[in-house]
Amino acid sequence: MSDLVIKNLHKSFGGRRGVPPQHVLRDIELTVKQGEFVSLIGHSGCGKSTLLSIVAGLQRADAGSVMLGGAEITAPGPDRAMVFQNYSLLPRLSLLANVREAARASRPDRSKALLDEAVERYLTAVGLWEQRNKLPSQVSGGMQQRTAVARAFAVGPKVLLLDEPFGALDALTRARLQEQLLELWSTESTTETVLMVTHGIDEAILLADRIVVMGNPPGPSVVEVIDVDLPRPRDRVTVIDQPAYRGVQERLLALLHADSAAAA
Amino acid sequence: MTTQSDAPVATLPDEDPAPQTAPAATESGVRAGAEGESATPPPPRRTGGRLRGALEACAWSLVGLAVLVGLWLWAADGTPELPTPxxxxxxxxxxxxxxxxxxxxxxxxxxxxxxxxxxxxxxxxxxxxxxxxxxxxxxxxxxxxxxxxxxxxxxxxxxxxxxxxxxxxxxxxxxxxxxxxxxxxxxxxxxxxxxxxxxxxxxxxxxxxxxxxxxxxxxxxxxxxxxxxxxxxxxxxxxxxxxxxxxxxxxxxxxxxxxxxxxxxxxxxxxxxxxxxxxxxxxxxxxxxxxxxxxxxxxxxxxxxxxx
Missing domain, CATH: 1.10.3720.10 (MetI-like)
Incomplete structure (x- = not known):
């Protein structure tokens, strides 16, 4: 089993020259089961992006461990791929080259033919194969982020890490990308586990199996983990009429409101 | 050789072109500009303005050259060894x-x-x-x-x-x-x-x-x-x-x-x-x-x- 197991994780920043350290992550215990879609939600500064970054292997924790399929995560690896907040495509590579080079660099063990096939499949799946030779600056923000999604899937990771992937997009584009993401996750790909940082309550409920509510210091990092008991596939129009949706939404609002009141 | 003291010139290319909040039309591949162009022709003043700007720039560079030649003539007047333009x-x-x-x-x-x-x-x-x-x-x-x-x-x-x-x-x-x-x-x-x-x-x-x-x-x-x-x-x-x-x-x-x-x-x-x-x-x-x-x-x- 390739569960993602986070144990006793601590991370703090600063703490030099009289500035008290910021205990960003405080004793995080979290297990994401294989095949689960988990959302991290919380106010700015609660450390959700830091947590994602540690799982990605971009940062090291001060204490505790992150294990994926029994192996400790200490560096980036092809078993995890990330979609960044601000698209983060390489500006002078075409959309195709952005996806292809990332896949090749990440998967030196796989043949070029196999990788190229995956690159074409995912670019086609996000509807950008026709636009593949354009530069990122020549397409819209939504297209850039779809390219970033294709890039992450083309690596064939076990775990997909999403850092507020749709935050900068307008509502219509965001809705379409959410659906594309779910479709890729559930059908096309071998990627089974998703960990997504988000600001959006509705986005979290629509997408996730479980929602991890994170809080600001000095309280605990993980305030509560909420199960989203809604059957899939979820339709964004009808899902809000289900009683479970309202329940989760109210609970999230209450928790987030309490946290912002405590911080103020 | 004073120009050699030029410190590294930080030329940051525009890395992140401002996130384009494209309308849905652009999203689906329809060129938003195409219909816009045919519907409203570019204002005619703009090209005229550009031409006028170029002419103006030319005129000013002639003024600069004239000042240089004037100074030269003036200097040559006082120094017989100095050749004239x-x-x-x-x-x-x-x-x-x-x-x-x-x-x-x-x-x-x-x-x-x-x-x-x-x-x-x-x-x-x-x-x-x-x-x-x-x-x-x-x-x-x-x-x-x-x-x-x-x-x-x-x-x-x-x-x-x-x-x-x-x-x-x-x-x-x-x-x-x-x-x-x-x-x-x-x-x-x-x-x-x-x-x-x-x-x-x-x-x-x-x-x-x-x-x-x-x-x-x-x-x-x-x-x-x-x-x-x-x-x-x-x-x-x-x-x-x-x-x-x-x-x-x-x-x-x-x-x-x-x-x-x-x-x-x-x-x-x-x-x-x-x-x-x-x-x-x-x-x-x-x-x-x-x-x-x-x-x-x-x-x-x-x-x-x-x-x-």
């Missing part, structure tokens, strides 16, 4: 009527002299680029390389390149080659420093992309570092070429025999100041053309040159 125009006509004649080592046309100097500059410049760009990338990408190389660069950079001429003469035992060596040293520092500044300024998110997708060194340099540094590199090349073209004249005045610098010196020794000024005009023209080329190159790679 008309003298120089006549001389320029003579020089350019047969620019490529070759009557042996001491007597060549102005075109040949310029070509000789250009060839030396290009050789030294190319060698400097060959050494400077990789060195700059290394310095910009690796903290230890920066710490090792930066003191050396900072120590040698303020030295007038002409001070290297004796060394070049002793080692190379050939004054044209020593001139090329001086140009190499001249051109090296701006290339190294600007390349390093570019390579060191790769944005965090691009570095994170490279780390998450485990780019190797080669892929990182090729797809992240070099593309990001290109405008800085070209800026360094442009500065280098500007200084090298100034320095070659001085070096050739020292080294003698051939090249535009020695032409100036020989004209002075022959008492022909018209020829000296003609040479100055031509040197300026060639330098201007070289700079235009690098400005064009800079625009191609997406950099911006500072103009008011």
């Amino acid at each position: 008309l003298d120089v125009l006549g001389n320029l006509g003579d020089l350019l009527s047969d620019p490529f004649y070759d009557n042996g080592p001491g007597d060549k046309g102005i075109g040949l002299q310029l070509l000789t100097s250009l060839q030396r500059v290009f050789t030294g410049f190319a060698l400097a680029a060959l050494v400077g760009i990789p060195l700059g990338l290394l310095m910009g990408g690796n903290r230890r390389a920066w710490q090792a190389a930066n003191p050396v660069v900072q120590l040698l950079r303020p030295v007038s390149p002409l001070a290297w001429f004796p060394l070049g003469l002793v080692v190379l035992k050939d004054s044209p080659q020593a001139a090329v060596f001086v140009i190499f040293v001249t051109a090296l520092w701006p290339i190294v420093l600007n390349t390093a500044a570019g390579a060191a300024s790769v944005p965090e998110d691009q570095r994170n992309v490279a780390r998450v997708f485990r780019f190797g060194k080669v892929a990182y340099v090729r797809h992240v570092m070099v593309p990001h540094s290109l405008p800085s590199i070209v800026t360094g090349l442009r500065l280098s070429m500007g200084i090298a073209w100034m320095v070659i004249v001085a070096v050739e005045m020292l080294s003698g025999s051939t090249g535009i610098g020695s032409f100036v010196w020989n004209s002075y020794n022959g008492g022909d100041l018209s020829e000296v000024i003609s040479a100055i005009v031509l040197i300026g023209g060639v330098g201007f053309a070289l700079d235009m080329f690098f400005l064009w190159l800079l625009r191609i790679v997406g950099g911006k040159a500072a103009t008011p």
